[in-house]
Amino acid sequence: MRYARLLLMQVRASMLLALQYRADFLLDGFVEIFWMVPAIVPLAVVFRVRPHLGEWSFGEALMVVGWFTFLQGVLEGVINPSLVTVVDHIRKGTLDFVLLKPADAQFLVSTARFQPWQCVNVFTAVGIFVWGFVVLGRGPTPADIGVATVAMLAAVVALYSLWILTVSAAFYVVRIDNLSQLFNAIFDAARWPVSVFPRVVRLLFTFVIPLALMTTYPARALLGTLPWATLAGALGGGIIAFTVARIVWKASIARYTSAGG
Amino acid sequence: MIRVRGLRKHYKVHERPPGVAAAFRSLFHREYKTVAAVDGIDFRIEPGERVGFLGPNGAGKTTTLKLLAGLLHPTSGEVSVDGHEPRRREDAYLKKIMLVLGQKQQLLWDLPPSETFELNRAVYDVPRAQFVETMRELSELLELGDLVKRPTRTLSLGERMKCELAAALVHRPQVLFLDEPTIGLDVSMQATVRGFVQRYNERYGATLILTSHYMEDVQRLCPRVIVIDKGKLVYDGALEELVTRIRPDKRIILRFSRPVDESEVASFGTIVRDGEPTGAPCWSIALDVHMDAVNRVVTEALSRLPVRDLTVESPPLEEVMSELFARGKAS
Amino acid sequence: MSLRSTVTAFPTLLRVGFMDAVAYRAELLVWMLATTMPLVMLALFTTVAADGPIGRYGQPQFIAYFLATFIVRQLTGSWAFYEMNFEVRSGTLAMRLLRPVHPLWAYAAENLAALPMRLLVSLPVAAVALVWVGRQATTHDPVMWGLFAVSVLGAWLITLFVNFAVGCLSFFVESSMKLMDTWLVFFFVLSGYLIPVDLFPHGVRAVVDWLPFRYQIGLPVELMTGAHGTAHALGLLGRQWMWVAIGLGTTSVLWRSGLRRFAAYGG
Numbered sequence: 069m070r071y072a073r074l075l076l077m078q079v080r081a082s083m084l085l086a087l088q089y090r091a092d093f094l095l096d097g098f099v100e101i102f103w104m105v106p107a108i109v110p111l112a113v114v115f116r117v118r119p120h121l122g123e124w125s126f127g128e129a130l131m132v133v134g135w136f137t138f139l140q141g142v143l144e145g146v147i148n149p150s151l152v153t154v155v156d157h158i159r160k161g162t163l164d165f166v167l168l169k170p171a172d173a174q175f176l177v178s179t180a181r182f183q184p185w186q187c188v189n190v191f192t193a194v195g196i197f198v199w200g201f202v203v204l205g206r207g208p209t210p211a212d213i214g215v216a217t218v219a220m221l222a223a224v225v226a227l228y229s230l231w232i233l234t235v236s237a238a239f240y241v242v243r244i245d246n247l248s249q250l251f252n253a254i255f256d257a258a259r260w261p262v263s264v265f266p267r268v269v270r271l272l273f274t275f276v277i278p279l280a281l282m283t284t285y286p287a288r289a290l291l292g293t294l295p296w297a298t299l300a301g302a303l304g305g306g307i308i309a310f311t312v313a314r315i316v317w318k319a320s321i322a323r324y325t326s327a328g329g
Numbered sequence: 330m331i332r333v334r335g336l337r338k339h340y341k342v343h344e345r346p347p348g349v350a351a352a353f354r355s356l357f358h359r360e361y362k363t364v365a366a367v368d369g370i371d372f373r374i375e376p377g378e379r380v381g382f383l384g385p386n387g388a389g390k391t392t393t394l395k396l397l398a399g400l401l402h403p404t405s406g407e408v409s410v411d412g413h414e415p416r417r418r419e420d421a422y423l424k425k426i427m428l429v430l431g432q433k434q435q436l437l438w439d440l441p442p443s444e445t446f447e448l449n450r451a452v453y454d455v456p457r458a459q460f461v462e463t464m465r466e467l468s469e470l471l472e473l474g475d476l477v478k479r480p481t482r483t484l485s486l487g488e489r490m491k492c493e494l495a496a497a498l499v500h501r502p503q504v505l506f507l508d509e510p511t512i513g514l515d516v517s518m519q520a521t522v523r524g525f526v527q528r529y530n531e532r533y534g535a536t537l538i539l540t541s542h543y544m545e546d547v548q549r550l551c552p553r554v555i556v557i558d559k560g561k562l563v564y565d566g567a568l569e570e571l572v573t574r575i576r577p578d579k580r581i582i583l584r585f586s587r588p589v590d591e592s593e594v595a596s597f598g599t600i601v602r603d604g605e606p607t608g609a610p611c612w613s614i615a616l617d618v619h620m621d622a623v624n625r626v627v628t629e630a631l632s633r634l635p636v637r638d639l640t641v642e643s644p645p646l647e648e649v650m651s652e653l654f655a656r657g658k659a660s
Numbered sequence: 661m662s663l664r665s666t667v668t669a670f671p672t673l674l675r676v677g678f679m680d681a682v683a684y685r686a687e688l689l690v691w692m693l694a695t696t697m698p699l700v701m702l703a704l705f706t707t708v709a710a711d712g713p714i715g716r717y718g719q720p721q722f723i724a725y726f727l728a729t730f731i732v733r734q735l736t737g738s739w740a741f742y743e744m745n746f747e748v749r750s751g752t753l754a755m756r757l758l759r760p761v762h763p764l765w766a767y768a769a770e771n772l773a774a775l776p777m778r779l780l781v782s783l784p785v786a787a788v789a790l791v792w793v794g795r796q797a798t799t800h801d802p803v804m805w806g807l808f809a810v811s812v813l814g815a816w817l818i819t820l821f822v823n824f825a826v827g828c829l830s831f832f833v834e835s836s837m838k839l840m841d842t843w844l845v846f847f848f849v850l851s852g853y854l855i856p857v858d859l860f861p862h863g864v865r866a867v868v869d870w871l872p873f874r875y876q877i878g879l880p881v882e883l884m885t886g887a888h889g890t891a892h893a894l895g896l897l898g899r900q901w902m903w904v905a906i907g908l909g910t911t912s913v914l915w916r917s918g919l920r921r922f923a924a925y926g927g
Contacts, residue, residue, distance in 0.1 A: 070454055077451040085439055088480075092834045099835075099842050106849040113859050117714045122707075144841070152837070159746065164400050165435035169452045170423035176452075183838075237690060248837075249739065249844065250694035256848060257700050269703045322402065349675060 074171060078179040082149075086184055096185040104192050107137045110259065122264045129261060130200030131287035135220075136259040138193035139227055139282055143255070145186025147228055148248060151235045153180045155247065158238055163324065174232070174317050197290065208290055215299060216289040222306035223282040229306075229313035230255075230277065236313075239320035258283045281305050330536065331374040331397065331504070336406035338367040338392055338560075366392040368560035369406070374538070376503075379530055381551030381568070382540040385654045389560040390540040394506045397538070398428045410504060424453055427502040431509035434493050436481045442492035443477040446499055453500035460499065466532075467495045470525050487518035494525065505529070507539045511546055523549050544646035558654060575656075576649045578617040583630060584638040588612055593634065597626045617644065665760040673761070673769035692781055695733050701854055702726035715859050720793055721885075725856055727789035728798075728881045733853070734782040735775070736816040736876065740767040741840050744827030753922065764824055764915065771820065799886030807893050808883040814900040815876050821907025822872070828911065831918030852878025858887070872907070875900035 086093055111133050115126045124132075154177050157163040166173050201207050208216070234251045254277060257265075262273050262280040274280040285302045288294040341361045367389045374380055382390040395401045396408060399415035399422065408415055413422035436445045450460045468474070471491045476484060484492065490510075497505075507526065511519040527550055530537050541547055547554060547568065554571060556564040564571055580601065583594070588610035591600060598618035618626045623641060630636055705722040708714065717725065744767060747753040756763040790798075799805065822843060830836040848854050851873035860868060868874050879896055882888060888896065 070451075074451050077448050081437065081440065081444060081448060084444065085437075088439055089834050091832075095833060096835055096838060099838060102842065103845060106845045109849050109860075109864065110855055113855050113861070114708065114714070116861055117859070118708065144838075156746075160433070160750065162433050162435065164395070164428065164430065164433075167400055167418070168398060168423060168426075168428055169449075170420040170454075171452050247690065248841070250690050252841070252844065253694045253697045256697060256854070257704075260704060264704055264707060265700075266703050266707050269700065 071171070071175060074175070075179055078176075079182060082180075082182040083184065085181070093185075096183065097188075100185050100188045103140070103189070104137075107133055107140075107192070107196070107259070122261065124261045124264070125204070127200045127203035128287070128291055130196055130203065131290050132261050132283045133259055134193045134196035134200060135223065135283040135286045135290075137189055137196060138220075139223060139258070140255075141186045141189025141193065142224055143227060143231070145183045145189070147178075147231045149181035149183050150178050151231055152248065153177065154235050155238050167321070167324075173321060174314070178228075178232075209292060212290055212292045215292075215294060216286050219286040219289040219294065219299060219302055222302040223286050225306040226278045226281045226309045227255075229309035232313040232317055236316045236320040239324050255279070261287065278305055278309055281309075330376045330411045331372075331538075332407070332409045333373070333393075333397075334371050334407045336367055336370045336393070336396060336408060337365065337404045338389075338396060338401060339404045340364045340366055365560045367396065367403075367557075370557070370560075370562045372555055372562065372565055374536060376536050377530070377534045378553060379527075379537040379551050380539070381547040381554045382538060382557060383547060383554050383650060384540075384557040384563075388557045390557050391508050393557065394428065394508055394538065394540060398426060398506055399423070400428070424500055425502055426504045426506065427497045427500075428506040429494065429497050429508065429510050431507075431512040434481075434489060436489065436493055436496055438481050441478050441480055442484075442496060445481075445492075445496045446477070449496055449499040455500050459501075463499060463501055464495070467498055470528055471495055471521075487514055487521075490514060490518065490522065494522065498529065501533060502535060503533075504536045505538070507537070507541075509541055510539070511541060511543055519543065519545065526550060544650065548646060556653065563653070571653075572643055572646070572649050573620070575653050576617075576644050577620050578644055579620050579623050580615055580642045580644050581618055581623065581626060581630070582613065582615045582640045582642070583634065583636055584613040585611075586635045586637040589614065589634060594630070597630060598622070666762060666765050669761050670765070670769060673766060674773045676773070695730070695737060697848070697853065698726040698729040698733065701729075715856075717856060717859070724789065724793045724798070724885055725881060727785055727793070728884045729853060729877060730785055731782040731789075732812065732815065732877055732880045732884070734778040735812055736819050736880070737778070738771045738816070738819045738823050740771055740820060741823040741827045741836075743767065743770075744824070745830045745836055745840075748827070748830040748918075748922065757919075764911070767824070768820060798884055801886070801890075803890060804883055804886060804893065807890075807897060808880060811875075811880040811883050811897060811900060814897070814904050815880050817904045818872055818876050818900070818907050821904070821911050822876075824911045825907065825914055828914035828918040831914075831921050847873050847876065850874065851876050852881060857882075870899075872903040875903050 111126075111129055114121060115129065119125070121129055154163070157166060157177075166176055169176060231251065234247055238247060257273065258279040262270055262284040265273065270280075281302050285294060285298060289299065340363070342364050343359050344362050370389075370393065382393065384390050392401065396403055397410060397415055399418045402416045410422070411425060413419060413425075415422065436442055437448070446460075446464060449455075450457075455463070468477070471494060473491060473495060476488050476492060477495075481489060481492070494510075505526075510526070511522050514522065523546060526537065526539075529535060537550070539546065539550060552567060554564070554566070554568045555562060556571070564574075578598075581598070589612075590610045591606060591614065594600065594614055594616060598616040601615040601617055616626070627639065627641070630639065702723060705714070705717070705726070706719050709717060709719045709722055712718075713721070744753075744763075747756065753763065756766060759766070799808075823840075826836055826840045826843060829839060833839075850868050850871060851857075857865065857868060857874055857878045875896075879900055882896075883893055
């Protein structure tokens with residue numbers, strides 16, 4: 069209960085902050101519009117010369133891009149802004165204050181900041197889904213949507229866990245200028261259906277860095293081609309990812325030496 | 330309520346000799362050295378006490394404070410604060426303490442301090458009524474007024490420090506750790522902070538541990554001091570006694586109605602000089618005299634010399650401390 | 661800040677920058693991992709091209725292209741923005757301003773100083789590339805290699821100026837990080853980093869030819885793989901250096917007005 073109230077307070081602080089800087093607020097909204105372009109171009113380029121990418125048709129591949137866009141929205145709107153504050157805290161030496169508070173540090177840090185405009189990405193994603201289904205000439209069944217929602221939850225958890233792992237690196241690395249670049253670089257591969265990669269990479273992206281979980285599986289769920297076993301695997305994967313991330317986070321905090329005192 | 334036994338904190342630090350070649354080699358092979366920041370410390374502090382930690386830079390004061398606050402895990406030894414083990418960072422424990430770090434702030438930068446207060450209220454689970462009451466009192470004691478409504482970045486350093494203190498005390502901690510709270514503040518702000526801390530201690534009976542480089546802070550606030558040097562406890566007791574033990578001198582400052590040559594006072598005690606002796610007669614001379622000899626010296630000086638004004642003081646704490654640490658270096 | 665003191669200080673800045681780069685091993689790892697995207701794309705496109713070439717790119721061409729992209733990225737990457745952003749927002753830029761070396765030169769020096777480490781990483785890849793793809797993949801024309809060197813310099817400068825310009829925006833807005841991210845997203849897609857530029861549809865291609873992104877990575881890679889004749893290459897180089905000039909101009913203007921603002925608000 070306390071955590072729910074805390075979450076509300078954090079969201080409120082974020083909103084106040086977003087509204088404080090009006091120029092930024094408008095700028096953010098304006099910039100959002102442009103993010104749609106890079107989402108589609110790579111796919112469009114490939115499909116211009118090939119009707120199929122592996123076993124994926126253009127319409128089907130659009131589902132993957134749609135989920136990619138959606139997750140980008142979650143990443144840039146909810147996950148990235150807060151975790152960037154960890155990096156800031158470590159640089160300024162104020163992480164101690166977070167650790168002193170009688171609330172879970174991971175929670176405090178994950179909810180520190182939200183970017184409201186990113187919800188535009190959600191609409192873009194839906195738009196891409198609609199486009200894809202128009203191309204395919206059919207619509208998703210309610211069951212498909214249900215399964216996709218479950219897969220989406222697993223995807224978000226996997227994404228969040230991956231980010232926590234990346235940010236935990238901030239404890240080991242003294243100068244972390246480009247952690248978000250690292251993350252973006254890895255995450256970018258999620259715009260492609262995972263089966264398009266050669267076998268080794270596919271295994272990497274399924275079991276080690278679960279990009280498959282994030283975009284390919286929800287896409288297949290929406291298309292109604294996700295086997296139950298794989299869905300269960302996705303959920304399990306999400307739970308495992310979260311647990312691993314939590315363990316690494318706690319280990320990093322334990323190691324954290326506020327040296328220079 | 331604070332018990333510390335055999336507390337140790339060791340760090341492994343990577344040493345690298347200077348130079349480009351050495352830097353390159355360090356990519357592949359690193360030499361590590363163990364640094365003992367805290368090396369076996371014991372003490373007990375009772376509730377409501379005000380204790381000052383003194384020591385040269387790098388002595389281990391801040392490390393000890395952070396060990397007490399649970400921010401660092403000890404390498405060995407026992408720490409217990411009000412029955413809790415700080416390293417476990419239990420919620421119940423964290424709600425009882427607070428650490429104030431001079432120069433670093435927890436106030437949200439772009440929002441007014443009042444928002445930070447609210448956030449802390451939610452985090453520490455402070456009942457609304459108590460919160461309102463506490464903030465009212467703190468606002469009065471610290472003279473905050475409308476400061477809390479302006480974004481933190483628009484406040485001056487002193488104003489920020491006051492709000493920082495208020496934010497730290499939203500949950501009325503019973504144990505307060507202060508790490509250099511007055512550093513960088515101007516003289517009047519330092520006095521304000523000191524006064525406030527003292528009143529908080531008296532009002533709520535909170536236990537206080539303070540580290541500072543400003544002797545003023547320690548003199549005014551802490552009847553008891555713990556001196557830490559090179560990670561070891563060098564002294565634990567009343568400040569007065571420490572001064573007496575290290576420098577059992579009193580400083581006598583004589584001001585004359587006509588210039589007096591130094592040779593005339595040389596027999597009384599050690600002359601305190603700023604630089605090289607000029608050889609010329611002076612209008613005022615300061616002498617360090619052993620406390621037992623003060624009466625005799627004063628009587629003689631008054632009878633033999635054209636004294637216009639005479640003061641007897643304790644030597645400046647700074648000098649006492651310098652000497653203490655210098656002795657530490659020698660040993 | 662005089663040019664003379666900058667020039668005298670530069671070698672030391674480079675040396676210290678190198679030691680800095682080397683001091684932090686974990687950073688090196690992070691940074692190396694961050695630039696592996698071309699290798700992932702390599703995996704993707706060689707699989708796609710297994711059934712047949714896409715455009716003029718068959719498997720060997722894709723391999724050559726992405727290995728070249730990897731090398732060029734190592735040579736021209738810069739993250740001066742993140743350092744600059746932090747220093748502006750925390751006020752520590754004031755420290756740099758006190759020194760007789762212009763902060764932008766200092767950032768540039770730090771960037772350059774990391775180059776030896778980057779070369780160390782890209783050299784094995786270059787060797788692999790040579791052996792694997794054979795000598796046909798790269799150009800043999802010494803003139804082209806000369807133009808390649810020029811284009812690498814140009815690419816680095818554009819990237820650097822983009823970092824500076826967006827960094828200068830930190831003086832004015834909070835969301836400069838967001839802007840940098842946006843630039844990067846466009847950069848990944850439109851520069852030839854993820855996909856060779858000549859695979860783009862005609863309309864998009866025409867637009868991309870006039871945007872700066874292609875000249876940050878695409879151009880050097882194309883020159884290295886001998887994709888253009890000398891005349892065409894010179895034309896493209898011209899456009900690249902036009903962007904270098906724009907970058908320089910924009911940075912100067914933004915820096916000066918940003919600095920005024922910085923001084924007005926204090927650290």
